[in-house]
Amino acid sequence: MKLFFKPGACSLSPHIVMLETGLDFTLVRVDTAAGLTEQQEDYRQINPKGKVPALQFDDGTVLTEGVAIVQYLADQKPDRQLLAPLNTLARYQTLAWLNYISAELHKSFSPLFGDAAPKAYKTALRQQIVEKLAWVDSELHDNQWLLGLHFTVADAYLFTVMRWAKSLQLDIHSFASLEAWFQRVAARPHVAAALAAEGLS
Ligand SMILES: N[C@@H](CCC(=O)N[C@@H](CS)C(=O)NCC(=O)O)C(=O)O
Structure with a gap:
């Protein structure tokens, strides 16, 4: 999974939850003003809303909205x-x-x-x-x-x-x-x- 974030933005919430679950993930920084990821990808191709956070699964599927992402992550590791x-x-x-x-x-x-x-x-x-x-x-x-x-x-x-x-x-x-x-x-x-x-x- 890739978690798209901007430092200190609301994406910090799923970032914390991700670490609390212990799930394996890659953190990808986004320049939302430029609309580019740190790999210079067009971020709107990933999240057409242009906002962070976004969670991208290995098959390319994307989940947006922080409150949905944190629920998904927490449900993967109910023991936490x-x-x-x-x-x-x-x-x-x-x-x-x-x-x-x-x-x-x-x-x-x-x-x-x-x-x-x-x-x-x-x-x-x-x-x-x-x-x-x-x-x-x-x-x-x-x-x-x-x-x-x-x-x-x-x-x-x-x-x-x-x-x-x-x-x-x-x-x-x-x-x-x-x-x-x-x-x-x-x-x-x-x-x-x-x-x-x-x-x-
Ligand atoms: N409803 C969305 C809102 C996301 C949102 O507002 N993200 C802000 C950062 S907190 C953002 O990406 N803003 C674009 C920008 O800062 O350029 C969610 O809760 O995930």
Whole structure:
């Protein structure tokens, strides 16, 4: 399998999950602005949406969308407990987190990284994200991981967007449970390995 990524982008989430599963894969860097892989392939031939992440199987088939990729990967190695089994409530609670992180957090960050959005819109988005992270912080008061006992695919995804919150210097300093959780995730060897492989440590 090949995992197409851009350093620090949302592709960090499946990259972490891939390392946590122990599956064999090749990491391929993409310059999304140029639309080229590191081998100078036209990336839109691989993912016509032009976005990372994408997972390409050995037969050439491609799976896109981070939340789909992490579920696929986690299901290949159920013993790693990165995603609860089918038909358990815990699985659907994990999917609820993935959806929340994708729809409510991830896409609120996107305009903050470019110059196109007006300043007032960016200020409002920053405030909305902080309010949502206050709720996430409260969910972590009594939990080591988002789903309680186990590190899951949801923790990998939230960690990825929390790195953006920090780089954008959002006002999250009072969220002690969230910060403690962030440090727990960062201390996992596979998370450190993913960051190092992306040149982020
Ligand atoms: N819905 C897609 C969104 C993917 C996405 O927005 N990827 C961003 C990075 S986080 C991207 O590739 N942006 C293109 C760019 O940065 O040029 C998913 O969740 O996988």
